[in-house]
Amino acid sequence: MSSGGGRDAQLKHTGLRPGWTTGACATAATTAAYTALLAGDFPDPVTITLPKGQTPSFALAAEELTAGAAMAGIVKDAGDDPDVTHGALVRSTVRLLPAGSGVVFRAGSGVGTVTLPGLPLEVGEPAINPVPRQMMRDHVARVAAAHGGTGDVEITVSVDHGEELARSTWNPRIGILGGLSILGTTGIVVPYSCSAWIDSIRRGVDVARAGGLTHVAGCTGSTSERTVTELYELPEIALLDMGDFAGAVLKYVRQHPVDRLTLCGGFAKLSKLAAGHLDLHSARSQVDKPFLADLARSVGASEPLAAEIAAANTGLAALRLCEAAGVPLGDAVAARARDEALSVLRGAPVTVDVVCIDRAGTMVGRSAPKGP
Numbered sequence: 607m608s609s610g611g612g613r614d615a616q617l618k619h620t621g622l623r624p625g626w627t628t629g630a631c632a633t634a635a636t637t638a639a640y641t642a643l644l645a646g647d648f649p650d651p652v653t654i655t656l657p658k659g660q661t662p663s664f665a666l667a668a669e670e671l672t673a674g675a676a677m678a679g680i681v682k683d684a685g686d687d688p689d690v691t692h693g694a695l696v697r698s699t700v701r702l703l704p705a706g707s708g709v710v711f712r713a714g715s716g717v718g719t720v721t722l723p724g725l726p727l728e729v730g731e732p733a734i735n736p737v738p739r740q741m742m743r744d745h746v747a748r749v750a751a752a753h754g755g756t757g758d759v760e761i762t763v764s765v766d767h768g769e770e771l772a773r774s775t776w777n778p779r780i781g782i783l784g785g786l787s788i789l790g791t792t793g794i795v796v797p798y799s800c801s802a803w804i805d806s807i808r809r810g811v812d813v814a815r816a817g818g819l820t821h822v823a824g825c826t827g828s829t830s831e832r833t834v835t836e837l838y839e840l841p842e843i844a845l846l847d848m849g850d851f852a853g854a855v856l857k858y859v860r861q862h863p864v865d866r867l868t869l870c871g872g873f874a875k876l877s878k879l880a881a882g883h884l885d886l887h888s889a890r891s892q893v894d895k896p897f898l899a900d901l902a903r904s905v906g907a908s909e910p911l912a913a914e915i916a917a918a919n920t921g922l923a924a925l926r927l928c929e930a931a932g933v934p935l936g937d938a939v940a941a942r943a944r945d946e947a948l949s950v951l952r953g954a955p956v957t958v959d960v961v962c963i964d965r966a967g968t969m970v971g972r973s974a975p976k977g978p
Contacts, residue, residue, distance in 0.1 A: 625684035627790025629738030634664040635698035637745045638678035644753035656793035675701040695766040707758040716768020722781025724923025733787040804854040810846045824848040824855040826871030834870040853884025856950040870961040874921030880942035893921040936971025944973040
């Protein structure tokens, strides 16, 4: 792997210490609790395997073992990221279920419940996102195989003071009530620093240009990196982890052009760019559903559908409404985001295309390439 560019080099260049997601903490707590149920003792520290192969260890901050259940708790360390959940105690209580029951997830105290459509979970489900759920299932299976269990368990995740902490997040606005979400796609919290991150983007562009590359991709995260790599077979040093800083990529490429720039990210984030926002962070820009309704009208949405879009809970919910009606909102967002990018580039000799994905990495919108 090149040490000059790409996501890993950018992370090293920030000089900030990464941390662990609530999903990683919940997985570690679940692993410790289920091991104690089957083996009679809590592993401390407990080691887990993250989706990209890292194997961090976590010290237990709480533990309790009874006849049919075990609880383990881990204090979340968000590294140098100013995360609202830094220092929170994430607990997992594991109970044995009859053979064939599978893995059942419950929201304990401080973990929210989904009450509105438009999220990657069904209404009524605990707000434990798909990747953390899969991490917990995988580790339950490993513990069961190691200690002779069936793998049939109920996992209740809770966060001390989570309901209070959730008031500082967007959860109440998107219909997650009663507490926090258990999140994470990689298990690692990328530390957030505007100046350090933007500097790392600039360094990534410089490395790509010095390496003779003519096509680079600004990606909002690891899922979009994977998608754009599969689409274009780009080398690692062509990947710019722009995070929420679309404007930083565009302004630097305007001054230091490359022949081709692909922007790839989640539909909701890129809908913000389409609406003219250059900072895509949720604290500084929101998805504009009336804007999406107008964009949908421009590609054939009926007035009743446009009204539904304007009232949708999330950008994803608006997208799903359009998909069901055969209205290409994803393509319209990608095209408008491309045009906004070109306006920021101000005639620089750069051809731009945009790819929108959903949380699973499935492409839900794509623009044609366009130059100045």
